[in-house]
Amino acid sequence: MNAMSVTRVVVGYDATLPSSAAVDAAARLVPHAHAWITYLWTPPLVDEDLRRRLWTGSRSLDEFIQAIEREGQWRADRIADIGATLARASGWQAETLAHRVMGGEGLELAQLVEKMQPDLVLLGTRGLRGIRAVLGSVSDIVVHQSPKPVLVVPHPLLSTEHHALTDGPVLLGWDGSPGARAALDTAQRLLPGRNLLFATVEDDDTTPEAPPRTGDADPTWLRIPRGHGTTAQAVAHGLITGARDHDAALLVVGSRGRTAAAEILLGSVVMATLHQSHRPVLVVPQPDAD
Known part of the structure; x- marks a missing residue:
């Protein structure tokens, strides 16, 4: 890989400040990259007020569940889009992956990495120290399970x-x-x-x-x-x-x-x-x- 080669990066993204800052930092370290901005979401990805609205407008439980999943996927797509916009502004090429999972986001992300075979995985994390120095469960599992290099960017x-x-x-x-x-x-x-x-x-x-x-x-x-x-x-x-x-x-x-x-x-x-x-x-x- 020479200086102008494009590095393929799977980015674990959730629109938090640590994950956004990680994209900016990684783009400075690896300026030529194609990123898959990946948001793994667990239903329901809607708040109580919206669930109440959807329930009121639904004629059956099945219709309500479908509405919950539809709105959740739409919001997940929006979150991934935000990350892709940030990545492009930082000089990367970017596309989005918003996947619905039923829990175990860390393992799901590691399995996605195995399937996609990127050059690099990017994660952001809060900078906790001392007795509170534990990574989030997603980061912890990905670092242990990923078959590819993982870049962890602390915040701030x-x-x-x-x-x-x-x-x-x-x-x-x-x-x-x-x-x-x-x-x-x-x-x-x-x-x-x-x-x-x-x-x-x-x-x-x-x-x-x-x-x-x-x-x-x-x-x-x-x-x-x-x-x-x-x-x-x-x-x-x-x-x-x-x-x-x-x-x-x-x-x-x-x-x-x-x-x-x-x-x-x-x-x-x-x-x-x-x-x-x-x-x-x-x-x-x-x-x-x-």
Whole structure:
């Protein structure tokens, strides 16, 4: 994929400020993209006043149910249209997908990704920290289940974090594992021309192999001492601190590390990074997930 190739993106969209801000941020990271603005809705997508109106105008229960679904689909289409308008204003090509589901939106979105085989999945999320640092169930499931890379954009971004999106470097978690190499391949493919910073959060028991050359110059390798706390929290904190100190546009992490004894990018580290990061995080599935 060269700098002018069009990246195919499935966007999980719900017209909230976090999901709208995620589109704007992603368009700065990946300027040439074709987006499917995807809104998965669960009936009834109408408020109580409208349901009362529809009930009054219906001659039977079946007619009432049909009216509920008709109005719900119309509103879902409108929400997806709003997202597509925003994506086009941000420079992307865009079309809409508004699907009715009976719950389990995260799993439904992951299954849709498997069917459509995009290059990237985009999600926005509120930036909750500390003991409240949990992703919404949809984001959580998609990150775990998606066979394709998932870009999660926290909300809100500070002005410096937003400015870094356009041309800031990419900080890539590196431990020499197949997962880290898959993350590198994905970063080079989706973010061509970006300066790559390889970040290793070290401890006394781990000495990963050096990162590969990605051009004419030697790779920039940040070797960050591991701090206190659990392995996942310490590694995530190290990666996030490195991204902040080098004003990175985003972090890229693989979904699995090498072993339990030398874990750098296990799933728990990925989730800890997602929960704590104030910058976008690109999660790349393990190589055998494709």
